Amino acid sequence: MPCLVLAGIGWWLWPTQPASGPPHIAAGTVQADLLSPDRVSRLAMTAVVAGAQSNRPHEPLTVSPAHCAVAAGPTTQSVYGQAWTAYVSATYKDAGATGAYTVNQVIGVFPDSEKANTAFSTLAKGLTACSSSTRTDQDGRTSKWTYKAQPSTQVAVAWTAAQHGDADWACSHQARVNGTSLVQVSVCQAGDAQPAVARVTDELARRVGR
Template structure:
């Protein structure tokens, strides 16, 4: 599948598409505005605005879907790959979180050629956040590749490569097979009682932008 053919159906099915674990929700019809700011107990967290993310990504981004709860786990070709195909879903965040916020931005042209997703999940304590973070890192090691089924029933094959792995940071790439370079660059960080994730999807090298945005997002979280 060429990049051109990938972008065209992306625009057509954007409302219900999930790209390698990004929580896409119906783009044109959010039932109610979800703020970019949350407070859970003593934890303060705020997502980057589209303007802030645009400066770090080096391209103009506009606001898209937001959610205040993780989507359901996605369908993978093997159950061990549930985390790899849906790192921002219930496969990682489960049901013990106390606050959750996700926002997706896309290129200003609306082509879906560039997307940025930010996620913050807050847990009751550091132990529960750490357990969820280990679920993420362990799940990534178990799945080098998988065929993913999206919310509309379409399938695509992805290959996963981890490039950074510490007790508090993990970075990895999800590359779509036969996608002519289309990939999603992920970085997740554990900070206090929170797990943060940033994903940049593009047909190019989105890793530097993902790292910059994740660093800025981490700086906005305190606990």
């Protein structure tokens, strides 16, 4: 079973949905910009359903060496800090609830483009500074990861985080800075997730940039 801490988005925070249906999502909010499970299913070409959500970045992960905190927790405070004005992280899981496939979307909005670019720069530099790490979860369990980043541009970076000991299990990530927003998408599975993460990121970035 893959290590579900890998997306760094707080798997223990499962939202409580009212029996009458999903909560109302106001237009113009970061929650409204998220792609729906149905849309992600079409883009990723596999059925996913809604899972955990968070409205603030989690604290930095416990990781060794310490300078790998960004690579290990790209959606945490290690990247987004405290300067954001709106934030949402949403994870969709495979419809069979096996943990074999997950998609995470993150949107962080900052007061201005300078702060968004600073967060993006922190992410890009952190990825190049770390090739592997050992992460410790809240229960004291450790997992080893290897990171491989592609050369970044001024507005985008893509990378892969692979877990040791789980054959072919890896998370493909993309991040884009778009005006005052820094968006991220990860797709985790056994096998090559890069085509899927690119399609989801393209559409999410377009929605945020409208």
